[in-house]
Amino acid sequence: MLILLVLPALVMFAVSFSHHRKAKFLLPISSVAILLPIVKLFWLPKPYAIWGNYLVADRLDTYVLLISSLVGIGVTLALLTLDKHVKVSPKAYRRFYRFFAIFWVGLIISILANHMGIYWIGLELATLSTVYMIKTNHTPAAHKEAWNYMIVGAIAISLVLFGIILMYASAKPILGEEAMRFDLLLSHAKEIPSPFLFEMGFAIATVGMFVKMGFFPMNLWLANIERASFYPVAALFSGILESAVIIGFFRFSKIAEQINYAHLYGFVFVYTLLTIFIVAFLIFRAKDFMRLFSLSGVEHMALIALFWVSGGTFAALLHFGAHAFLKPALFLSTGVLESRGKYRIAGALRGYKGKKGELFWVLVSLFLLAIISLPPSPMFFSELYGFAAMVEMAKQSDHMLAMIAAILFLLVLLSVIFYRFVTLYQSMKYEGKEEEKRVYGSELAALVLFALCLLVLLLPSSFAYLRSIV
């Protein structure tokens, strides 16, 4: 199974060295081929050992991997017409795929890892491979941001490793070298002789993961990088790389929950509230699509983390799935939306002719309204269930009033973001002058794919599956 999972990425890597003109079409096909073993994995009994105890497929990681592979296909489709919107050389295009292949290998390793160390290795590999993807855009800003990403990303990932070492040290007296395994840590969490050491390690690793996702205090870091790079890179960051980071948080937090739930909840609640507080005002001031979507991504990742630790695991997973499809869809549509200038928000949804154009603006409108959780968006349901879990948690807490006040404050911040998005949507649709914009079939196919995935996510059977994951 491991060979089947990694083979398409290896083929993609090998083909990326070919200068044959038809290689351009073989690369997206190899991206689609990644989905096939994942679908097979989806039907296998769980937990399924892929490589001993190191890589084990359970319901959670198979779900994350399936979503990531679908996002990968969408991004690949949009890449076919990237050169119609931006200046990209065939060499940069091939290199993008070369690092995309390495990125996939890292991603598969980190998502399926049942071992803290292997999780870290996969995440580091995926992070390093994305550095060069930023550089495929040959501008001084992209050069600067690629270095920025390399250095800040390295610090974030080092913090994760620091935390892992402390967590490993805390459990090694009882588990020996097996103290790196997530399943054993979870089952022996209450026996860990130095819980404080584990919590310290968890807090440091979590800060590293949160920094990597653009949480406080690095709120603008990711937004600047995504602004400087080509829009498919931003789609990959928001739809796939952040999945690999958040799955680590899911796994670590489940163990920390067994050790001291109150500490875990307090830490994550305060951190995410602080992040959303800052991000809400940054979104309010955002003047271009890329930064707007990037900051909105930070807000949603913070909500996912918050729902997860509040006990709303179903809500967190639904929100995660919806965000993984919606955000890349919006990032990919910026190529068309910004075709008349980076800061031309007014009228961005006007000037689309023909069936393709009509379908494009309808889909983008729906995605924009879905990202702010208007029904029937999956995010509407996830937020409903997520906030219900938080209120339930507050009712059981000793600090009920303080927690209810914090939840209300969070809702106020979300309404600031809601207001900003609605204003922008109105400006995009009803203001500005009508200028003709061209939509290409491949990017439209990507948006249709994401729309279909969102519809599937709303099916009762999908809800039932998500409920059965944790």
Added chain:
Amino acid sequence: MGVDFFIGLFLATLIVALFTSRLYRLIFWYSMNSLVLGILALMIGKALDDKAMLVTGIATLVIKAVGIPYMLKHFSEKFHFVRQIQPQISAHYAIILIPAILVFTFYLSEPITHMIEGNANYIAISISSLFLSLLLMMEHRHVAPKIIGFLSMENALFLLGITATGGMPMLVELGIFFDLLMAIVVMNLLFHKEEVSS
């Protein structure tokens, strides 16, 4: 006793690196830092009879003490790096700041050190090395010393791994080495493109 001496030397090489204003000297001190780390891994590995740690100790000596400094020097010549790298924090402030960081980290790591078997000071030194490596990254404007700061941070984490846990699993250590080499490849590409575009 020998381990104490080399741990002290590890910290000393990092502190000297913080005051260095020439790139080749900085690469040299990084190489010394890695050399001491490799010797420490070999000594601790031998004391614990841990073959995996012995292998990683040898890998540290070959890759970090010789290979990476050689490659950095090669990059420096190939891409014409700025070799005069004056730290942004002047020496008289650094003289106050570095001991303050050391005292702070010893105080910060005090609750942790009670929970770990073995010499508590080793953990404190590993954590202070991590902070000093971050300082090295922060005090320089140029990219090359920032890279050395990142590599020193890896060294500090490796030291934490061998002192706090008695060595991490072999697979993880080798994976970290592989990622480090991948980082060097990516850096090479980043430098290369910069040269082409300028």
